[in-house]
Amino acid sequence: MQDFVLALPFLLLGAGILTALAFSRSGWTASRLGWTLSLFPFSSFILALYAFTLVPSGKALTFSIPWIPSLGLNFSLYLDGLAALFALLITGIGTLVVIYAGQYFGDDASAWRFHAYTLLFMLAMLGLVLAGDLITLFIFWEGTSISSFLLIAYKFKDEAARKGAFKSLFITGGGGIAMLTGFLFVIHLTGSADFKTVLASGDLLRTSPLYPVLFTLIAFGAFTKSAQFPAHIWLPEAMTAPTPASAFLHSATMVKAGVYLLARLNPALGGTDTWFWTLSIVGLTTMLVGAYLGFKQNDLKPLLAYSTISQLGVLVALIGQDTEIAFKALVISILAHALYKSALFMSAGIIDHETGTRDLRKLGGLCKQMPVMFGIMGIAILSMAGLPPLFGFLAKETLLASATHPSLPPIVDSLFPLTTVLAGALILAQAVLAVWGVFLGKPADEKHPPHGHDPNFSFWLAPAVPALLSLLIGLAPVEPQFLVNFLADAAKAAYGDKVKVSLTLWTGLNVPLVLSIVAVMLGALLFRQRGRIRPWMTNFLPNFTVNALFNGTMSGLDSLSRLATRLQRGQMRFYLRVMLLGMVALVAMFVGVPAGVPVPKFEWNLVGLNGLRMFSLVMLTAAALVSVFIKRDLHAVIALGITGLGVAVWMALDPSPDVALVQIVVDILATVILILSLSLIPRRLRDRANELLHSRKGMARDALIAGAAGLVMAGLAFIALNTRPRESVVSPFYAENAKPLTGAKDIVGAIVVDFRGADTLIEILVFAMAGLGIYTLLHYAARKGGEYTREPPEIPLRAHTPLGIHNLPTSPMLHMLAYIMFPLAFMLGVTHMMYGHDQPGDGFTAGVIVSLTIAQWYMLFGYYETRRKLAWLNRNNMIVAGLTLALFNAAGGAVFGGGFFAPVNYGEMLGLPLPAGFGITNSFFFEVAIALTVMGAATLILDNLGHPREEDLEAEADLAALEEKP
Amino acid sequence: MNLLTSLAIGILFAAGIYQILRRNLIRAAIGLVLISNAVNLFLFSAGAYTGIEAAYSTATRQVSDPLPQALVLTAIVISMGGFAFVLSLLYVISTRYKTSDSDEVKGLKN
Known part of the structure; x- marks a missing residue:
């Protein structure tokens, strides 16, 4: 348990940061706060000293808690002589710097921010030197980059400070990424990020063919952090930091991080010729350049x-x-x-x-x-x-x-x-x-x-x-x-x-x-001889600096990104074209069979193709093409509906009745909603847009892109379908266990409601969110923009003559039909819920079928009449009730069945006499919940898109004005 | 059969993408549904095995793969929700910009 002493300095410094934040509004002067806060690093210093005395000579003290065990990642600390030297420097000089910063800022009550940053930096720096594995080290390493950015840019109103801070972050951050990549190579080779393993695998690392790569990456990280030539340019500019920060970061701590890393890894990576020459040449060059420039x-x-x-x-x-x-x-x-x-x-x-x-x-x-x-x-x-x-x-x-x-x-x-x-x-x-x-x-x-x-x-x-x-x-x-x-x-x-x-x-x-x-x-x-030498030095190669190189690179990157943003010209179709062509090009680049993969045999494989299947394929493709070429958009909508039905027929032939059923009802509902929303858009706008669809301009280009993309998709689908595994691990499990575990004959239904119940729960949540999103968009977001003045609908007391969609009078025959359909649909929905487990159909179909009759009402009676007649149908309450029931029901599984969503047969538990084939199980309740949610959300959608246009006259006037323009 | 299914998927994609690329926003919405139909068709066809009977535990012969069916079922309902949202966006655009031509929708940039 004495290892825990290693973690204590971190807790202390964390407490120090919190203290600095807590006193942010107290009005304490920087000086007073500095004295107070210096206690935290000072006690950390004492603790580090104490921890060092616990270390047996030549060994290390370690502390580790699991962090992401599944990835083998730990948060670990490691204290040996080298780490102790740095830890004592950091906390010791840190104590002095905190006191000094208090005096430096004097009466400034806003300097708590500086104190907080300093302690944050100290925490990160201490973590860097005490880290027990490469990943922990990397995280703290980046922590020092970020906190030093905050410190350098402390006087953020000064442009030089911002520039200096950015430069240091850019260079050290880039080095950090290179270093991480190098670490990943090391971890790959040694199988562990832990220092104990890494430091003991020196021979393995040095003889690996990857050694030059990982050495270059890690050394690059260390060199940027420790300001080695030519990455040294950030350090002089970081001098825009307040002096206490410079005294701390740029003398004893952060710039030594690279030195620490190299020293730490020397037993594992050092001793090679590459190591000797690189470090010697870079180090000596830096030594000379720094001394000369100084x-x-x-x-x-x-x-x-x-x-x-x-x-x-x-x-x-x-x-x-x-x-x-x-x-x-x-x-x-x-x-x-x-x-x-x-x-x-x-x-x-x-x-x-x-x-x-x-x-x-x-x-x-x-x-x-x-x-x-x-x-x-x-x-x-x-x-x-x-x-x-x-x-x-x-x-x-x-x-x-x-x-x-x-x-x-x-x-x-x-x-x-x-x-x-x-x-x-x-x-x-x-x-x-x-x-x-x-x-x-x-x-x-x-x-x-x-x-x-x-x-x-x-x-x-x-x-x-x-x-x-x-x-x-x-x-x-x-x-x-x-x-x-x-x-x-x-x-x-x-x-x-x-x-x-x-x-x-x-x-x-x-x-x-x-x-x-x-x-x-x-x-x-x-x-x-300074009087002669220094002026000569100033005039010697004044323009040839690494900084010029850095600035050139940065402005080059800037103009490159400006060039890239030229593509974003605010026209969505252009974006789409670029993306689609990119996709086609990407696929084209990878056309071919990679080595070692058997070439898929081309088979006609017409097994199972019969007249009906042929018919459904022809129907759906023909309808899809018709929806493109047909002139009026209402007709295109009908063609779209036919495509969906074609898909449903194909599904029914597979045979999979559940999906086919859902596809049919959803397809019809989608068609209805589309027609409803078409009626919201003024006719003339639609006609103009239709003319554009069939205008010659750009037609060939769009057709070419669409054709190429379609070809790519067909090819991908063909390859995927031909090479797909013909055996499933998961499906037989579902097939065998559906009946014994969930009591459902319908395997698909069992998967949806039981095996993947959480999935379905999220799905109905998404559907409800779509409904709520539409409501919010039409009622609040659009109104905030100032273009949308419609108040939430109020039902007038005066009875309206029932006018259907487009304000067309509808026949009483159809009204009668709607009256009959509504209860019938309800009954159908209930049976779907009750027997969905053993037959095609489930909560979705139940919800959508009822929604369809509601849609019928909207079409035949018009908005106000429907709202008046079906006032009891409260869509918000239905959504809330559905989602609540679903959650409670799942929790019920946890109480009675031994797990969230576990199947429970309440009917059997209570011994209720129920008709054969129907059980009051939690699957049944889930079906009810699904139906309620779907119904509520669908009604919400219909309600909003079926709302009559009160600004009809206004739009007409606008259109007249538009047409008068040349 | 794979070839014909793939062809149908490709045609649905091409028809959908073409409509999205044109300037008519209503047709773009239609194209979106065509594409989601194509995706559903593909997922549906990706079952490990084709059956003679529907996937019921009482079936006596080879059943069809239930897993993609269950997944497609979810996908259908969700794409329906997304589609309805797109339609409401269409309505907002037609009132805000007085157009259903995507090129006339300005103000996306800056």
């Missing part, structure tokens, strides 16, 4: 950002080396860099806050006004420059010591120390430049020297802590044993073997020291 900067924050890029390059290059000392250098550099860089960023924020600028050209001579800041920043910058006696010196010494590779050819081998020395000199020069520019040198404009003074203690506390730690670790008279063991553990987890770590500064006169002295002298020279 020396050009005049703004403190970008200067620090470029030196961070350079340092990240160093870390990546170190992971590429397969030597013990490289990993010693790695862990020391990670810690040293996190300490001095966070101190420097926070100091830069304070200077900006106090003097109003970060521009080195405007600053200068502040050492007397801000002695404390001079001290803090001076210590941190010396550590960055790698000068003794600071921790940074130690980091650089170890780095230089690791930069020799006796196994490589001498020329290549000498490149390593050479670039390191060069980059070190550039870093040193810009470090001195920063301190000189702020505190010692003279401001460019001597008449307006910058004003500022040291802030109060609580503001400078946050940068002072890491700066002093850099000094203390360097100066400690005895090696702090805990720290040594801690770093050794971290290095061991990354290296895969024991790493000896020592923190002594003075190791005698050796090659690294000599190189270091060379670097310092070169750096001093660069600094002295």
